[in-house]
Amino acid sequence: MKHFAALINALDSTTKTNEKLAALVRYLEVATPGDSLWAVALLTGKRPRRPVNTRLMREWAAELSGLPNWLFEESYFIVGDLAETVALVLPPAPDLQERSFTQRMEELGKLRKMEETAVKEYIQNAWMEMDRSERFVFNKLITGGFRIGVSQKLMVRALAKHLDVDENILAHRLMGDWSPTGQTFDELLLTEDPGDMRSKPYPFYLAYPLEQNPEELGPIEQWQVEWKWDGIRGQLIRRKAETYVWSRGEELVTDQYPELIELGSALPIDCVIDGEIMAFAKGRPLPFSALQKRLGRKTLSKAVLQASPVKLIAYDLLELEGRDLRETPLAERRNLLEKLIKDAPTDLLLLSTEVNATSWSELAAIREKSREKLAEGLMLKRRTSTYKVGRKRGDWWKWKVDPLAIDAVMIYAMRGHGRRANLYTDYTFAVWDGGELVPFAKAYSGLTDKEITEVDRYVKKNTIERFGPVRSVKPELVFEIGFEGIAESSRHKSGIALRFPRILRWRKDKPIDEANSLDDLKSMLNQFNAGGNATDSTQ
Amino acid sequence: MALLTFSESGIYCAKADFYIDPWRPVKRALITHAHADHSRYGMQQYLAHHHSVPVMKLRLGDISVEGIEYGEVIQIKGIDVSFHPAGHAPGSAQIRVADGSEIWVVSGDYKLVNDGLSAAFEPVSCTHFVTESTFGLPVFKWQEQEIVQQSINDWWATNKANGLNSVILGYSFGKAQRLMQMLNPEIGEIFLHGAIANTNEALESVGYSFPENERVTREIDKTRYKGAMIVAPPSALGSPWLRQFKPYQVGSASGWMALRGARRRRNVDRGFVLSDHADWDELNTAVAATGAEHIYVTHGYSTVFSKWLNSQGFKAQVVETEFEGELQEIGEAKSKEIETE
Secondary structure, eight states, X not given: OHHHHHHHHHHHTOOOHHHXXXXXXXXXXXXXXXXXXXXXXXXXXXXXXXXXXXXXXHHHHHHHHTOOHHHHHHHHHHHOOHHHHHHHHSOOOSSOOOXXXXXXXXXXXXXXXXXXXXXXXXXXHHHTTSOHHXXXXXXXXHHOOOOSOOOHHHHHHHHHHHHTOOHHHHHHHHOSSOOTTTSOHHHHHTOSSOSOOTTOOOOOEEEEEOOSOGGGGOOGGGEEEEEEESSEEEXXXXXTTEEEEEETTSOBOGGGOHHHHHHHHHOSSOEEXXXXXXXXXXXXXXXXXXXXXXXXXXXXXXXXXXXXXXXXXXXXXXXXXTEEOTTSOHHHHHHHHHHHHHHSXXXXXXXXXXXXXXXXXXXXHHHTTGGGGTEEEEEEEETTOOOOSEEEEEEXXXXXXXXXXEEEEEEEEEEOOGGGTTSEEEEEEEEEETTEEEEEEEEOOSOOHHHHHHHHHHHHHSEEEEETTEEEEOSOOEEEEEESEEEEOSSSTTSEEEESXXXXXXXXXXXXXXXXXXXXXXXXXXXXXXXXXXXXXXX | OOSSEEOSSSEEETTTTXXXXXXXXXXXXXXXXXXXXXXXXXOSEEEEETTHHHHHHHHHOSOOEEEEOBTOOEEETTEEEEEEEOSSSTTOEEEEEEETTEEEEEOOSOOSSOOSSSOOOOOXXXXXXXXXXXXXXXXXXXXXXXXXXXXXXXXXXXXXXXXXXXXXXXXXXXXXXXXXXXXXXXXXXXXXXXXXXXXXXXHHTTTOOOOSOEEOOTTSOGGGXXXXXXXXXXXXXXXXXXXXXXXXXXXXXXGGGGSHHHHHHHTXXXXXXXXSXXXXXXXXXXXXXXXXXEXXXXXXXXXXXXXXXXXXXXXXXXXXXSOOTTXXXXXXXXXXXXXXX
């Protein structure tokens, strides 16, 4: 496993994409096909279930290191990463043993079925056969999540370079729910028609946020403008009488949307549709929070299905009767999509209608009304554009409305993870409710490194109480918190929940009594819920 | 009353009216070593190991300072005072203060490993031991200096082969000199930031010598930096001064580099785990070797280390000071290391 450990180490010690790419290619050149397949799986987020309970792992590491549990836990708290803490505290290995990465993964795969004492023996022995960097990687294989900045796209680039196969083809072959034990490296990546392609989605084409003045995009007539809906981007596949639904996170989510299976059956011909899954009631789209109630549930109760039934707002047509349309210009794909929807005897499939404007300034005014439509803003797509792979500049832009914002007071702070393990980077914010500060949101991004260091110092100097990893701090710092949506929530003390809260800026100019109140948030909530009269634009 | 107490100005000996490493201006200050958080401005009189003297003068200007040898016992108002090697940096000392059977040792900053530069740490028996705890967690365990040395020189050679210059960051006093003597001059030329060159001159005045090197100045032909090693203080990171060495890779040598989080936050190309402070095992060894019953834990993971010592049968307590350990090297220190150019 030393090659894989070296790869992780190399990926971990640089922030430069080109160096990461070179490290991946170097690894693919020395690794066996079996090991490469595991590496591809793990680095693209395909992780087997956690084989060992982390609590046990902590106890076994403490025991082997001769440390009391409290001291191990304190160390973990400071380091911020369990895999790393274990690797650091263990005594040095008496003699190193090399086992292949594949063998280690197979062994880990068997642990779930073994008795606890046998698992303990296996893990403790394994630790004592490895050096620190290998131990760290081994522990990460158990605890999951490398967080070393390798995107699916980067992995695809490395494979394309190594195999000399086109990136798009490889991206397609890597999609779907394959597992490293299901086929060989060659079968997955080098077979022209790798088995049953029926369920395979296309990689999503993603837009960058619009950075320039829209006037610079040229005549508005060259652009197809749509609402940017706040649902779940999805791909509906209808092939050979089967329906599959994929989320943008490349998860097969068909089972979560029985309505879309019904939709699929109603389609007259085989096709692949890119669209937005949105909850609807009485012909109106519902806020994202309605859809959220369905997410991640194993079984959907009748009540949930009735409260927030979904429809698909179709953006694009990627395949028709087995023909890949991605190289066809958008305007033509659009015509085909319109015809398909007209011919489909179902009201579960809606066309994402065009937003018409004769000038960019007129469009800018329309964009201001996005929230009333329950949209996040506008999508701008060049009518001649092909359907590309991943996030690309140039032909597609998202032009979102500015986030909602509120000034809030920081009242708790927690240490970060990974890169920021010994800094207080995660904060809880509060607004006024009478004379009391009520927590309403957590946010951990939006500040510069310099500001984080400054806040960290403040936290350390102004701690009131410590609750495990959390500190309550003297309420003094005011931040502007931005968010995309707001919904009622019975789970939060404040009674509201925010969507994508983040720090917009540090309001050093504001004393805490000028922060906003819970009433301000509630009036935003009322405005937000009053939206949803968007049916006219979707049907 | 105890022989030493912990006051608002520093560690204080009331019977002899002196302070050790005070952080506020006092009449008489005994200084363990010349780093900025232990040796501060504004004392009327300083006493330090004579190797500390030129560095203190360089940094603090025209001060009234007396030098003392390791092991030399002097009496201050009837109290025995002596300095003993702490192994942390040139001239660094543990200060022993004795009044009959009550013996205190204030260790300042220390490490047990002999780095070949500073006089090696010597355990001093005492009844009360004041220890730092900069790296007082069991996750900190240093590798042997030879291994770190090898990896630094390998890194330098690889950079050179790739057409890159190397910049390595370490305190201008202590770490920089230790790094210099670890570098293999056969790989290429060694250049120094002015603050380090000045410190070297101060140390050379009391007999230290360093491998061949040159101070970075505007007059130097830039082509000479090709494949060279530039030794610079941590504050150089992100400064315009660094630009003249492009294209370069930058490495940081600090105990903090043992943690991925700190390494990544520091945003250097390479972190070398090299510290002038004791690691977990060294701290435990040092504490045990004193035979002291009472342990006072200062800067670092003081709460954890003190709790651990109590569980091991010592009477340990946390003492708040304004010492900072190695924070400078990850850009987190409050006190500014003085970089005189």
